[in-house]
Amino acid sequence: MNFKKALASGVFLSAFALAGPVAALELKEIPGLDPNLPPVAERVPSEPLVVDLEAKGRTIGKHGGSLNTLIGRAKDVRLINVWGYARLMGYNDKLELVPDLLESVEVEDGRIFTLHTREGHKWSDGHPFGAEDFRYYFEDVVTNEKLTPSGLPPFLLADGKGPKFEVIDETSVRFTWDAPNPLFLPHLAKARPPFIYRPAHYLKQYHEKYGDPDFIASEAAKVKARSWAPLHGKKDEMYSARNVDLPTLQPWVRSNDNSDLRFILERNPYYHRIDSTGQQLPYIDEVIMTVADGKLIPAKTQAGESNLQARNLSFSDITVLKKGEKLNDYVTALWSNAKGSEMSILPNLTVKDPVWRKLMRDTRFRHALSIGIDRNLLNRVLFFGLGTPGNDTVLSMSPLYLPEYTRKWAEYDPEKANALLDEIGLTERNGKGIRLMPDGRPLEIIVETSGESETQSDALELIAENWKDIGVKLFAKPSQRDNLRERAITGDLVMSVWWGMDNGIPTADMDPEELAPVQSESLTWHAWGDHYETKGSGGEPMDWAPAKRLMELYEAWLVSKTPDERTAIWQEMLQIHADETIRIGLVSGVRQPVVVKGVKNVPLEGIYGWDPGAHYGIHRMDEFYMAK
Template sequence: MKAFLNKGENNMGENNMKDRFSIKIMLLIFTMSLLLAACGDELSESDEAASDDDIAEAENGSDENELFDYEDFPQTVSNTGDPTGEGTLEVGYSSSTPFEGTLNYNFYSGTPDMTMLGFFDEAVLTSDENSQFTNEGAIHFDMNEENNTVTFTVAEDVYWHDGEPLTIQDYVASYEVIGHPDYDGVRGTTDGFTLIEGYDEYKAGDTDEISGIEVIDDETAVFTYKALAPSLTSGGFWFYAFPEHHYEGVDVEDMASAPQTRENPIGIGPYKVDSIVSGESISLTKFEDYWRGEPQLDGMEVSVIPPSSIANAVESGEIDVAASFPSTQFPDVHDMEGVEWLMQLQNSYGYIGFKLGEWDEENEKVDYKPDEMKMGDINLRRAMWHAIELDAMGENFFNGLAWKAKSVMSPVHSAFHKDDLDVPEYDPEEANRILDEAGYEDVDDDGFRETPDGEPLEISYLAMSGGDVAEPFANYLMQSWRAVGLHVRLVNNRLIEFNSFYDMVENDDPDIDIYEASWNVGTDVNPEQFYGADAPFNYTRYETEESTELLTKGNSKEALDIDNRIEIYNEWQELMIEEIPVIPTLNFSYVTPVSEDVMNWSEEIGFNEETHLYRVGFSE
């Protein structure tokens, strides 16, 4: 959903964990920049040879390269039924980064913290497989389109871990904390907040309350919006309640670092925090008053384990479940005994972005100016797409657990993802033809094409450091473009560290012509956050009248009809393939190894009460 952005590390080979316990957490992690290993401005003879081998291997495959398809694997363990109700589940979270310990959904900023939160707190709103809110959570909603209001109602017998009942004020408090002038977190800038009447005035400090929120009684509140947008029901409402009583006497600016957040956090999930070893582990015990029913374990122990050790921890029985298991390790351990492998779509897609303008800081909007940018010629962009074999890259470098993306809309949003788009296929001859006809010729016989004006054409490629398949992947991409006469070099002749990478992209560093990254999407299908005219995260700086019109329609009142919204976004996806501001590269799946003794564990998208965390347990 478009609630906030959470920058994480480049974790090629380390899957981001889906928030399987809070149903669809509002997460936009835009990292996972796939790739490139350090290459010099010119490839050395040895590098050249390695690149040729990489291309041959990627195109032809290898007898030793066993391929897998995530659709051949289950999303829920076969061991289902009634657990013993006893035992402690050992969960290993595969991460090279310790969790920071900001354990409240209003304040956390990193994937490890989000993962830990999912084990003891949960969303009060639930979503279905199409990312549409349902009324199966701890809070229900009723929308009145005539009055632009939504009534939220708390279900009966929902309790915080300290025994206090969940009230509607706890839900309202989330909005009041996130919207408070002293709040310095990253949330609160999306439709679910800004469309509430009086929210902007409250955030600016002009008023002491949000005028558009009326608390009727302990169970009910009415929110009045300036307009009802489709994004509200697909992730726009805030997912989480805030235990206001738990933070009594704590100022908003101190809440993120308070003991209530870092030492003794509480939630409404089936397990409650017993103890925390900072950055390393969380011990949880059964919360017997959990509103859906008694949990089927005595407790859980969740530990951070380095990716290099996670497979051994599974095989030895040290852990029962491995969350965020590195998918690149799967081919080597897929026949491990005593383990069932689950697979699911990652909520991400890789892409190559073309710099087509700059950010207008004064007017806070995109300044799209393709005529002034090196990559402004659509023929050049289309040729670069034809030059790379994405299917082979997914097969060779990811054993089929990544595959060619055909849209800038994630297949996680299955109702909206258009999978029959006519995208450029791998065809080096067609790439050469397009470049020739567009006037990109090698006029000085140095092996590289010049611009149609006869000027040297050097394309600067920004890539982030990290990832265990970076080097061969990099060699393949670089040589594929060189094979059609395009001189592509890495910015600064090396991979760029995460923070510096995004500083350069966000500040439109003039040395960047193209960059490689990925978007992790949340529940809200609305792509305006990445491609809108006034979206700072529209890093390509692409914007046209037609694109803006379609994006506006896609989040308008007429799009409350889901069929209309699908039609609008299908048209927008076709436009993106025609104009190519980005090349979608790969979609990804993730794998989760689960001990055969564990019952009812599931990676299913959407709420399923029978496979929810409180039903997880051990067999006899």
């Protein structure tokens, strides 16, 4: 069902192709599964999600095998909960938002949401999943000041107020807000979802309201927690995959905790999806994630050490990867990168230095820097001419796309750039031809990087040559991700280079938070984002007209009722970004290599992004299977 029609009708139905009545299917046992487990008919919901793979152009798979993949750091084991992409609501490959873990959703007036879970659905330990798990989250976790001192997260607020929560029956709950809440359903489908349910049967033992005080004290001492609340927090890790005892609804479950270098994730025997022949998903028995130096992952992948690899691979690796295909029997698929730009230069609009602040907020200055970059040269040198030069904005795959969003103030014109800088009053130069700032300092911009991308460093070298022609000196300063964010917090960061918009393929029903100053982690406007997140107790109030308008539009989106309202809001926000060049995008549409070795049902053409997409998630990794 189309998302917009579903909103209008008030009912969401599964958009996955269904194979027919579940009762007509003969459920099949998984070979080699623990014989002590209940039969499959008792493990899956009474109405599991049935997937017709042939209707999706895929083949019926077979159970078994281990999928090996490489990760750059131990904490990336959490990606199993991204790639598995079992969500209450999830996006399909057409960017339609449909039920997944949920059987159905009813929406009334954009503010009343009734969620129906699947009867007989179970957690990975076999315990029933249902309304009590939602109640525990809402009443005992997110509204408990000791566990959530910051209060309700934004997606649970509408016009600043939280919802009324009701348990309807064992499989149904209702959230009712006084005003529309367009954030709610899209947030449930994120790569890192909010998990508005918790395994209550497991976590209650660590909660002061339900648990034995002596047991809680003993367990807290083991992990050096001062009280029950931090102990509960350590146990409640739905996203990180660090607590091997925590039940899950994802397709794979971490099996042990004895290594930080090699993680084994085994199939969830109670997973809720089956194929049209009655086989329970996932097909693959286990996913093995091995930690390797991120810089070595392309070489290890070329050597055939990974069955499925996109993490830590970039466009610059494609040539090397292609050379190893025949020798090591793999295929390098090239997926469409969903980022708004492969990289963007980010002026810090809340930089502490008053002279830099005035320059950064001068629209002419940002325009001059943007049109002073030869993006066609960057595209040819770094991406073999295969990308699209232009701004950091939505891509042509998005229904919100307009060509001017990509092109405006992005055409190389050094003569006009020089004229704009002269118009600002930056006419004086030193003996090396570098313009002088109003306080006499040379116009030398330190562009800081996370030190994680050679391509970003190469791009800055080329941009430095361009900017030299307009009297601007660029110094690239490699740093580390945490240091970069810390300098944004202190206001010492002048300019940085980062990846473009995470979501370059939005629909109007997706959250436009990347376009507004609402995130403190933003390197563009940390102080404004911090002020918003802390409800005025931190950061700085917005004192720049375009930022104020973006905030007004974002707050209008938060109470919007119809897709048409949201479309108009998105388009004005995108137009402001195009007019103001708030982020200096460089090249978009750069392909993401995805190496596939011995894995079937992996599409050769796909979307690779974080939100929406969850990397492999949108293409349903639980439907992949091993060839041998």
